[in-house]
Amino acid sequence: MRPTDRWRLVLGRYADQRLPAPADADGARYERALDYLYGREYAGRGGRPDGAAEEREVTAGSLDPSAPSIVEWLGEVRELFPRETVETIERHALDRYGLTELVSDPEVLACIEPSEELLKTLLSLKGRLAPAVLSQVRRIIRTVVEDLRRRLETEVRQAFTGRLSQHRHSPLPVAKNFDPRGTIRANLRHWDPERRQLVVERPLFFQRNARRIPWEVVLLVDQSGSMVGSVIHSAVMAGILAGLPSYRLRLVVFDTSVVDLSDVAADPVEMLMSVQLGGGTDIAQAVNYAGQILDNPARAVVVLVSDFCEGGPPSELVAAVRRLVEARVTAIGLASLDGSAHPHYDKQMAGRLADVGMSIGALSPGQLAEWLAEVTAR
Known part of the structure; x- marks a missing residue:
């Protein structure tokens, strides 16, 4: 693609009078595909489409074309753009231009590339x-x-199943050991x-220390709208932890x-099909519930995934957490559980x-697994 063709894509319809036409038919296809979405930017600002002398009446961005046109x-x-670019365009269509029809029509949904942002x-x-x-x-x-589970399961399970023993070997030929x-x-x-x-007649493999974790873990997940990324990763994390032997997991979601x-x-x-994002937040009630379902507080971990924006009296939440700690429960509050570098929280x-x-921290699922492994090794 010529540099002028790239500039045409950047400038949109206003490039017609200043830059030469696209070199081939594909260039025009790129322009039409992007203008279908980003042309709404001009309309939303009262721009003059096609360089017209007078402004024509425009409406706010919407999906005026029929659903088949969207498909x-x-x-x-x-067909035209790489997967990463497609995901960006779809995200802009949903977040910037409010084209929610993209997620309300079965035929359209069937065409959209699944991604965490779409979810x-x-x-x-x-x-x-x-x-x-x-x-x-x-x-x-x-x-x-x-996809998330494939990426996370190995590191999470390794954190919980123990480190390699540098002194004992295993008859099992596992490459990573x-x-x-x-x-x-x-x-x-x-x-x-x-x-x-060197002729290797007997390769050696470390024996992995199996570690039973007779601890209770309660995963408290805030359903408020700002926590949607953490809700997704909490669901995946819970699915992995629930499959570990000798391990009791309780998964609790909450709003009010x-x-x-x-x-x-x-x-x-x-x-994830069960959660309902949005609404108020009563964190103290959730923390109190966690304390009530523990059989052995001294060997229990409560993981609170929340932005800490309490809807009820703050003193009640502080008192609820204090009671957990005084009962010797190990408590951790996560402002993020999705790898976000800059979580927003109170x-x-x-x-x-x-x-x-x-x-208090902001951890990825793998980091949480390492933290839990250290706590439950006591």
Whole structure:
């Protein structure tokens, strides 16, 4: 693509009078595909489409074309642009231009590339989605969750199943447990000086220390709208932890009500289909519930995933956390559980909770697993 063609894509319809026409038909296709969406930027600002001498009446960005036209446009975008660009365009269509029809028509949803950003939008709108699209919503949730789980499961399980033993070896030939130095020492007698090669007759593999975790873990997840990314990662994390042996997980979501989803903790898709984002927040009620369901507080961990924006009296939340800590419960508050580098949360409230003994942080699922592994190794 010529530099002038790239500038045409940047400038949009106003490039016609200043720059030469696209070099080929594909250049025109790129322009039409982008103008379908980003041309709304000019209309929203009262611009003059096509360089007209007088402004014509324009309306705010919306999906005026029929659903089949949207499907054709999505198909064109996916054919022309790489996947990362497609996801950006779809995200702009939803977030910047409010084209919510993209997530309300089954045919359109079937054409959209599943992504974490799309899933966040679907969860935010879930209370308003028509029944006709729920099967597509479930498909998108499953695709995103499986991708996240593949990326996270190895590091999470490794954190919980123990570190490699540097002193004992295992008869099981697992590649990631290979002991290169031990293997060389054990096979030095098979060194061939003429060929300058070491013949390995007996490779050695470290034995992984199996560690039982007879701890209770309660994962309290805030359903407020700002926590949607953390809700997704909490669901995946719960699904992984629920599959670990000798480990008891309780999954609880809350707003102004508390809902125990422990029965579906092993199924992130069902968990995400059950949440209702938005509404008020009563964190103290959720913390009190966590304290009531613990069998052995001294060997229990409560993980509160929240932005700490308490809707009720702050003193009640502080008192609830203090009671957990005094009962010897290990408590951690996470402002983010999705790898966000700059989570938004109530720092003053988080500071008050830290003062009564709750650890506060923003962790990825893998980092949370490492933290839990250290706590439960005591």
